[in-house]
Amino acid sequence: KQEVTQIPAALSVPEGENLVLNCSFTDSAIYNLQWFRQDPGKGLTSLLLIQSSQREQTSGRLNASLDKSSGRSTLYIAASQPGDSATYLCAVSDSWGKLQFGAGTQVVVTP
Amino acid sequence: EAGVTQSPTHLIKTRGQQATLRCSPISGHTSVYWYQQALGLGLQFLLWYDEGEERNRGNFPPRFSGRQFPNYSSELNVNALELEDSALYLCASSLVPGQGHNEQFFGPGTRLTVL
Numbered sequence: 001k002q003e004v005t006q007i008p009a010a011l012s013v014p015e016g017e018n019l020v021l022n023c024s025f026t027d028s029a030i031y032n033l034q035w036f037r038q039d040p041g042k043g044l045t046s047l048l049l050i051q052s053s054q055r056e057q058t059s060g061r062l063n064a065s066l067d068k069s070s071g072r073s074t075l076y077i078a079a080s081q082p083g084d085s086a087t088y089l090c091a092v093s094d095s096w097g098k099l100q101f102g103a104g105t106q107v108v109v110t111p
Numbered sequence: 112e113a114g115v116t117q118s119p120t121h122l123i124k125t126r127g128q129q130a131t132l133r134c135s136p137i138s139g140h141t142s143v144y145w146y147q148q149a150l151g152l153g154l155q156f157l158l159w160y161d162e163g164e165e166r167n168r169g170n171f172p173p174r175f176s177g178r179q180f181p182n183y184s185s186e187l188n189v190n191a192l193e194l195e196d197s198a199l200y201l202c203a204s205s206l207v208p209g210q211g212h213n214e215q216f217f218g219p220g221t222r223l224t225v226l
Contacts, residue, residue, distance in 0.1 A: 093215075
């Protein structure tokens with residue numbers, strides 16, 4: 001059974017620092033991995049999707065890496081801003097697109 | 112292009128009643144997924160519909176059901192509501208069904224409160 005873990009559960013950094021969020025999964029037979037952002041009480045915003053054949057994906061200040069063999073993904077957010085404060089979720093997809101989510105990392109960026 | 116929409120935004124019911132939640136996918140998307148986000152339990156997969164058929168369901172009792180209409184919109188029905196059904200229900204849609212490479216796009220959710 002696939003299990004997805006995110007560490008740390010919470011993170012507080014001053015503005016301008018880089019953020020490093022970790023995600024690990026137990027079954028390497030994934031089809032893709034998605035990183036999402038969730039603001040309190042809101043839906044999910046897709047940030048990056050990494051196909052199982054890819055090692056890395058970048059969008060603006062965001063960079064996500066994937067090491068399928070070791071069951072790990074890392075999301076880097078460069079030069080953090082207060083607007084980056086949110087909960088970040090990673091999810092792995094099975095062959096039918098069903099997403100298995102981690103519990104999330106709650107990020108606070110202080111001005 | 113409009114995103115995934117869900118209605119209502121909030122729904123308050125009492126124990127034993129039935130709740131109906133609605134979702135409209137992004138235009139051109141045929142797959143609709145439902146997820147439950149209950150406090151302390153994280154996001155859990157509920158149901159997947161594609162081309163009008165239920166393709167997969169998560170570990171939820173049969174009182175959670177739904178359907179997908181010819182225009183690909185979807186309804187989630189929860190019968191005999193229990194207090195622990197209180198949660199944010201999220202709907203997602205994707206372009207390519209069942210191939211696992213498809214990106215899912217989420218709606219804003221429906222907050223269901225059971226009193």
